[in-house]
Amino acid sequence: MGTFQIEGGHRLSGEIQPQGAKNEALQILCAVLLTSEKIRITNIPDILDVNKLIRLLKNLGVKVNHEDKGSYTFQSDELDLDYLSSEQFKIDGSGLRGSIMIVGPLLARFGKGYIPRPGGDKIGRRRLDTHFEGFIKLGAKFRYNKEERFYGVEAPAEGLKGDYMLLEEASVTGTANIVMAAVLAKGTTTIYNAACEPYLQQLCKMLNSMGAKISGVGSNLLTIEGVSELGGCEHRVLPDMVEIGSWIGLAAMTRSEITIKNVNWEMLGLIPNTFRKLGITVEKSGDDIHIPAHTEGYEVQNFIDGSIMNISDAPWPGFTPDLLSIILVVATQARGSILVHQKMFESRLFFVDKLIDMGAKIILCDPHRATVIGHDFKSKLKATTMSSPDIRAGISLLIAALSAKGTSVIHNIEQIDRGYEDIDKRLKAIGAKIERIA
Numbered sequence: 352m353g354t355f356q357i358e359g360g361h362r363l364s365g366e367i368q369p370q371g372a373k374n375e376a377l378q379i380l381c382a383v384l385l386t387s388e389k390i391r392i393t394n395i396p397d398i399l400d401v402n403k404l405i406r407l408l409k410n411l412g413v414k415v416n417h418e419d420k421g422s423y424t425f426q427s428d429e430l431d432l433d434y435l436s437s438e439q440f441k442i443d444g445s446g447l448r449g450s451i452m453i454v455g456p457l458l459a460r461f462g463k464g465y466i467p468r469p470g471g472d473k474i475g476r477r478r479l480d481t482h483f484e485g486f487i488k489l490g491a492k493f494r495y496n497k498e499e500r501f502y503g504v505e506a507p508a509e510g511l512k513g514d515y516m517l518l519e520e521a522s523v524t525g526t527a528n529i530v531m532a533a534v535l536a537k538g539t540t541t542i543y544n545a546a547c548e549p550y551l552q553q554l555c556k557m558l559n560s561m562g563a564k565i566s567g568v569g570s571n572l573l574t575i576e577g578v579s580e581l582g583g584c585e586h587r588v589l590p591d592m593v594e595i596g597s598w599i600g601l602a603a604m605t606r607s608e609i610t611i612k613n614v615n616w617e618m619l620g621l622i623p624n625t626f627r628k629l630g631i632t633v634e635k636s637g638d639d640i641h642i643p644a645h646t647e648g649y650e651v652q653n654f655i656d657g658s659i660m661n662i663s664d665a666p667w668p669g670f671t672p673d674l675l676s677i678i679l680v681v682a683t684q685a686r687g688s689i690l691v692h693q694k695m696f697e698s699r700l701f702f703v704d705k706l707i708d709m710g711a712k713i714i715l716c717d718p719h720r721a722t723v724i725g726h727d728f729k730s731k732l733k734a735t736t737m738s739s740p741d742i743r744a745g746i747s748l749l750i751a752a753l754s755a756k757g758t759s760v761i762h763n764i765e766q767i768d769r770g771y772e773d774i775d776k777r778l779k780a781i782g783a784k785i786e787r788i789a
């Protein structure tokens with residue numbers, strides 16, 4: 352179990368370059384299974400989850416060539432499908448959430464796909480029904496081995512066939528999986544209530560450059576004309592919008608002046624404005640974000656009718672659930688109060704106990720809602736020892752520790768390393784006092 356030691360209370364300053372997006376990279380990497388031709392991908396983040404998926408692809412026989420930092424080629428021309436029945440696959444496949452998205456491409460190209468119950472954050476129930484209901488609509492047979500917790504799908508002899516489907520939920524990985532199965536199905540697939548996060552827009556863009564015919568990209572109605580094969584392409588992963596949001600929160604909480612470089616502003620949706628609702632100044636400067644030092648603090652805005660500010664998550668273009676923990680921690684030092692409503696996940700707010708230990712004023716109303724009464728920097732959070740329960744709670748606790756008085760210790764930092772590349776080195780470069788001590 353890795354550990355960070357953080358000496359809080361120091362102002363940071365300088366520039367930070369966001370890494371490539373974790374959740375996009377996980378989709379894009381699975382899509383390399385759809386063709387025997389070479390695919391070149393740049394801006395792949397060097398983080399635990401992505402490296403685990405690359406290892407899985409290698410074990411499946413994908414030829415992986417690491418050309419340069421963030422830049423790889425992949426060729427899936429000689430896959431070893433026997434690996435899917437191996438013990439190693441059980442270990443590799445259950446190690447992260449993103450592995451679920453190899454099923455769609457394998458089903459499309461080889462007529463069958465398997466996956467052990469995937470890992471990822473323990474943040475509440477994370478159903479996979481949408482994925483498998485989509486595959487079944489395309490004609491696949493579904494099997495679930497309860498003993499081994501193994502999911503399997505098999506295409507009929509005549510292959511997958513396009514159909515109309517209305518998804519029960521706009522599942523991010525579910526939509527990606529179904530799209531990757533449908534691109535090689537016969538006929539037309541229509542997916543309504545499709546998720547449309549930038550991750551998916553990027554996946555569809557890449558698939559179209561491989562020869563797929565997907566229209567409606569960016570909306571919740573996707574139409575896919577099946578093609579018989581796909582070819583190679585080049586693709587660049589977008590900057591990670593969740594990391595960008597994390598750095599906005601970090602700058603505000605530590606009252607630091609920070610510039611976040613090359614953010615791809617037009618793909619950030621509601622993220623900048625949601626931080627502005629907390630009174631944080633988020634300046635657009637070309638394609639950078641500049642956060643000035645909030646020496647006078649930041650004041651929560653009111654709704655027009657004067658009622659208490661409520662920030663909640665929703666499927667895209669709503670506010671991403673992955674930034675709510677960061678909003679919550681930043682609110683602990685705002686002038687004013689907010690209600691944070693995490694609608695999607697039922698166990699993502701329990702980390703507030705640690706913030707309460709540090710002196711934050713928070714009432715956890717129920718597993719989905721927390722009221723935060725900001726200190727307006729009149730009282731600092733106090734350093735403590737804590738453990739990171741999930742990736743976004745982990746980064747939020749890290750931000751809290753950097754703003755706190757004294758030296759904090761955070762255990763289980765693998766959760767943070769899952770999604771933040773070289774975080775200690777990058778934070779040190781802007782003045783943070785952080786050490787990896789185990």
Ligand SMILES: CC(=O)N[C@H]1[C@@H](OP(=O)(O)OP(=O)(O)OC[C@H]2O[C@@H](n3ccc(=O)[nH]c3=O)[C@H](O)[C@@H]2O)O[C@H](CO)[C@@H](O)[C@@H]1O
Pocket residue numbers: 374377448449475476477478520521522523524525666671672673694695696
């Ligand atoms: C690897 C990856 O890409 N992970 C992301 C992906 O996970 P993932 O794709 O696993 O998440 P889903 O979009 O499937 O859904 C997440 C949860 O939200 C619920 N749900 C979903 C859609 C909906 O319209 N209503 C609803 O209540 C589901 O029941 C589920 O419990 O999307 C999540 C939701 O943005 C993000 O938190 C994860 O970071």
Ligand SMILES: C=C(OP(=O)(O)O)C(=O)O
Pocket residue numbers: 373374400447448449470471472673742743770
């Ligand atoms: C919940 C997340 O990741 P995963 O779906 O990989 O667990 C996240 O990135 O915030």
